Amino acid sequence: MKGKAANSAKLGPVIKWAGSKRELVNELYSRRPLEFKDYYEPFSGSLAFALRLYQDMEINSSQMFLGDISKPLITTYEVIRDDLEALLSSLDSPEYSWCLDKNERAEAYHCIRESFNQLLRQDTLEHPERIKLATEFLYLIKTNYNGLYRVNKKGEYNASVDLATEGEKKIFDGKALKVMSGFLNKEDVTVFHGSYEILVETAKAGDFIYFDPPYDTPFTQYDKAGFSWTDQKKLKRTVDILHKRGCYVMISQGATKRIKELYKDYHQDFVTTRNLINCNAKGRKEKNPELIIRNYKMLGGLLKM
Numbered sequence: 001m002k003g004k005a006a007n008s009a010k011l012g013p014v015i016k017w018a019g020s021k022r023e024l025v026n027e028l029y030s031r032r033p034l035e036f037k038d039y040y041e042p043f044s045g046s047l048a049f050a051l052r053l054y055q056d057m058e059i060n061s062s063q064m065f066l067g068d069i070s071k072p073l074i075t076t077y078e079v080i081r082d083d084l085e086a087l088l089s090s091l092d093s094p095e096y097s098w099c100l101d102k103n104e105r106a107e108a109y110h111c112i113r114e115s116f117n118q119l120l121r122q123d124t125l126e127h128p129e130r131i132k133l134a135t136e137f138l139y140l141i142k143t144n145y146n147g148l149y150r151v152n153k154k155g156e157y158n159a160s161v162d163l164a165t166e167g168e169k170k171i172f173d174g175k176a177l178k179v180m181s182g183f184l185n186k187e188d189v190t191v192f193h194g195s196y197e198i199l200v201e202t203a204k205a206g207d208f209i210y211f212d213p214p215y216d217t218p219f220t221q222y223d224k225a226g227f228s229w230t231d232q233k234k235l236k237r238t239v240d241i242l243h244k245r246g247c248y249v250m251i252s253q254g255a256t257k258r259i260k261e262l263y264k265d266y267h268q269d270f271v272t273t274r275n276l277i278n279c280n281a282k283g284r285k286e287k288n289p290e291l292i293i294r295n296y297k298m299l300g301g302l303l304k305m
């Protein structure tokens, strides 16, 4: 994979996602290993870092493996990749427009939310249902209160409708979706729906794995499974296995005391970002302490542990 910048100048996230690393992309990029083979990102979300890496990488790398446990997120990426025209025409239908009347907007939103949750409950989806799920997902995250996806413990999407925004609102950006479709269709890009440990099974010495798991402090639920402290410890065991295998591993996490302790043998850098999750503007200006954890030295070679 090399020199992609010229053809993909506008490539960027098409989904606003809780915990997105848009704010941290430069910090992460400056800490990447200078050389690596394949790239794995098992907690992909909006793909902020993967897209940056893809655009700017001058080095050769054969494959990018991008996964996430969120069914609507990965289904939407697959639909953007395989059925872009059908998706654009579905998004374009009057059913998914932004109602200027607030009562009508709330009614339309609740109806689509119900239909979306019904699709989420199904084990398998037929082809038209996959397009419907992707359409409803993109519509709901554009028209909800803070533009972020979250589910309750039963796995139901429960965010409320945005009644504050007045005037017109763009539900989707067709050009951005086309550029994303081009990226997802590249031969060296694979998307995967499932848990992180399955995706990294095939990682080998010299590969680079970037983990961006849910934060240690709960702020949002992406999936009914959640991510507990036991899960954080299990992830650390996977990181240790990958380290022993000779992989380059980078992890981003909130800088809590127990995370610092858990990864005490690894290199840790402290960085701060704006809190993009907070609902009010004042809260969003607060700085979040974050950790970037690595098992390698900046000038090459793994840490000795």
Ligand SMILES: C[S@@+](CC[C@H](N)C(=O)[O-])C[C@H]1O[C@@H](n2cnc3c(N)ncnc32)[C@H](O)[C@@H]1O
Pocket (backbone or CB within 6 Å): 017, 018, 019, 020, 021, 022, 042, 043, 044, 045, 046, 047, 048, 049, 067, 068, 069, 070, 194, 195, 196, 197, 212, 213, 214, 215, 222, 223, 226, 227
């Ligand atoms: C902090 S977010 C990642 C944000 C992403 N890096 C971005 O820039 O948008 C954490 C992600 O982990 C996913 N996730 C939670 N549990 C998972 C698991 N067991 N395996 C894979 N993904 C999981 C969530 O769906 C969510 O997308």
